[in-house]
Amino acid sequence: MSILPQPWRAALRRVAARLLPGSCLLCAADSAAGLLCPACAADLPRLPPALCPQCGDGTTLGERCGACLKDPPAFARTLALFRYEFPVDRLIQALKYGHQLPLAAWFGAGLARDLHAADHDLVLPLPLHPSRLRTRGFNQSLEIARPVASALGVALDPILLSRTRATPPQADLPLKERARNVRGAFACAGDLGGRRILLIDDVMTTGSTLREAARILKLHGAGTITVAVAARALRHP
Numbered sequence: 284m285s286i287l288p289q290p291w292r293a294a295l296r297r298v299a300a301r302l303l304p305g306s307c308l309l310c311a312a313d314s315a316a317g318l319l320c321p322a323c324a325a326d327l328p329r330l331p332p333a334l335c336p337q338c339g340d341g342t343t344l345g346e347r348c349g350a351c352l353k354d355p356p357a358f359a360r361t362l363a364l365f366r367y368e369f370p371v372d373r374l375i376q377a378l379k380y381g382h383q384l385p386l387a388a389w390f391g392a393g394l395a396r397d398l399h400a401a402d403h404d405l406v407l408p409l410p411l412h413p414s415r416l417r418t419r420g421f422n423q424s425l426e427i428a429r430p431v432a433s434a435l436g437v438a439l440d441p442i443l444l445s446r447t448r449a450t451p452p453q454a455d456l457p458l459k460e461r462a463r464n465v466r467g468a469f470a471c472a473g474d475l476g477g478r479r480i481l482l483i484d485d486v487m488t489t490g491s492t493l494r495e496a497a498r499i500l501k502l503h504g505a506g507t508i509t510v511a512v513a514a515r516a517l518r519h520p
């Protein structure tokens with residue numbers, strides 16, 4: 284165990300990353316110009332082929348899941364790059380808490396490869412509450428959304444959707460309480476006039492936060508909403 288306190292360890296990792304730009308973020312092996320070495324990149328946990336087309340959770344044959352049938356989300360489709368488990372969880376933490384912003388560009392480029400510009404009119408990042416934005420210094424979802432929007436040539440609006448209520452982190456709450464925790468936490472600053480929205484976040488676990496954000500977008504006239512996340516936690520793998 285390291286004797287250094289956490290902020291120092293994080294700072295040292297950032298310095299090391301700058302000194303050694305060609306080393307893999309996960310194993311420190313030679314990664315040439317990339318963030319990960321080819322072996323670590325190939326081993327990242329991918330999603331199984333049979334997924335609910337609407338929320339991206341695992342289903343037996345790729346049919347819509349029970350949760351989407353019972354209480355359909357306002358978004359029509361979910362695209363996820365990776366499964367949210369080791370070591371993708373470490374990459375997300377390195378992005379959010381270790382300020383490894385090149386990871387956001389890397390996730391964004393990966394998502395853009397699986398999306399079609401013609402399907403979307405507007406890219407919106409899942410917003411942070413201003414208090415959390417001040418603490419973190421950046422919104423990881425916006426940093427992932429930027430390269431997606433520029434690769435697709437679709438407009439990005441970082442302020443239209445906002446977070447009006449500071450809520451405890453979803454990860455700290457039991458699954459049952461997550462929907463209530465984010466209820467009424469978002470606002471949309473204008474009428475979307477049927478525009479097709481690409482809503483971007485870093486991680487989707489229960490989907491409660493994205494469900495609530497999409498509900499508000501629909502109330503404000505959104506057309507089809509597609510969710511795209513770097514990583515998806517599967518409840519039914």
Ligand SMILES: [Zn+2]
Nearest residue numbers: 307310320323
């Ligand atoms: Zn590696």
Ligand SMILES: [Zn+2]
Nearest residue numbers: 335338348351
């Ligand atoms: Zn579903």
